[in-house]
Amino acid sequence: MSNTITEQTVNIRTISDGARPFEVVAILVKRSMMRVRRMPSAFIPSLVMPVFQLIAFSGAFGFAVTSLGIKNALDWYVPLNAMQGASFGALGVSFGLINDMQTGFFDRILMAPTPRWVTVVSSLAAAVVRCVVPITFVVIVGYIGGMNTPGGFMAIVCVAIASIAIAVVAAGFALGLTFRMRNLGAATLTQFAIFFTIFLSTSQVPLSAMSGWLRGVARINPMTNILRFARQGFLGDVTWEQSWGGIIAMAVLLILTFIYAMTGIKKFDQ
């Protein structure tokens, strides 16, 4: 008897008030993780590629950074590849959304009694959850390879914050683009945008080692500040001077990409 009453209460709340937004976010994140579990072939490259790039960059370009006084090439490349691995989740977000659009599932989400921001936030939250594994994997490989963390635990905190921020920014951009384009071209363009933004910064060598056009581009690229924030604990102590530029860059990019995603879903509605 009491069970029946409880069920009725739940049903009444759902119908009259709509589902609680964060419950819906949690359910959609869980659904996204189920997709990762059921299609590991789509997730494994985002796990393997950053680790391979870490090995390739530190093996091939190691001399270019160690000759500048950096103790171990991994100290320079672990934060970069952790961030890259985190950004790959954006492609999963884009592919998943396109798949939902093609199968009609996305229309059902739109018809659900939840605010539009829930759809955007759930995809961003899924990108955050997805990025945890590649970041952890890259950091573990870095430790095995003998990377230094003079900044202590804060070094890991900084790289985690920067990677999660990049995962959210990339996913927000992917969502905005996918809502507008509604085809697989959005995923490809997202990939290009992430790739060029990351590489046209201090991804491979410090600003002081660069010459010509790249130095000018890297100087104004917000990714340079974010990489500086992420790397500081691997190259020395974590300080406010090395942090504030990255924090501002992350905050601005997060706001801009969230707005881009939200305006995208509104355009999709129209």
Next chain:
Amino acid sequence: MSVSIADPKMMASSSSARSLLRHTFVLTRRSVVGRLRQPAVLAPAFIFPLFFAALGSASFNKLASDPYFTANIATSFMNYAVAGAVLQGVLFGSTSAAGDLATDIEQGFFERLLASPISRTAIVLGRLAASMVVAVVQVVIFMAIFVVAGARIESGPIGFIGLIGGGALLALAMSAMMAGLAIKSGSPEVVQGAFPLVFVLMFLSSAFFPRHYMKGWYRTVADWNPLSHIVEGMQGFMNHELSASQFAKSWLIPFVLAVIGIAFALRALNNRLAAS
């Protein structure tokens, strides 16, 4: 003399060789036109190598202040990066060409070719020749861009021909191996899935950075990687006086790989024909 003209075996052989050439030419043209009609597929083979070369020359140009680099490797990092870009572009292009062959198989066009009165060998050779044509165009375009950007071919016009020949032979070798895979599997996904392996081989070579500066196991792998020697032969054309070793590295190694690749592709074709 009259005997040789009237000899039906010779006539048949001459006629089949001529038809093989004619069919190969027609299928090469079809393949090249098909590739030109898909600029989105061809674009990465141009954009990424040029981007990486530009990035490398701006990032690692200070390496040129190392006396060892300037004396033994290259005059500038851009001059060094040219060969890596050629290698990368050719490998990208050849993989996507083999992907087209697999698409033909998947969509049934390959079966129609088999049913038509054309040489079976020409079906494979046409694709391979098309890869070589695209590679030649690619190398010429790359060289034009690099020369405008300030690169110099130290070995002169023969070195330029050496680079083009090396690119074409590498395209032949790579597309033959990938074509074998395409015929064997009949799936574009399998061909694309094999590309990361090529990507790994490229990074584990001296395509992007000189072997001299690598250390440990990475250096050992790069020393054994044939791509290192092919690309160093090409770098030789760009940065040193002409020498036989440049041809040996950038022509002979891809040629041997091409022979193995073509044998693999033709064997895969025979197996497919036998199975069908």
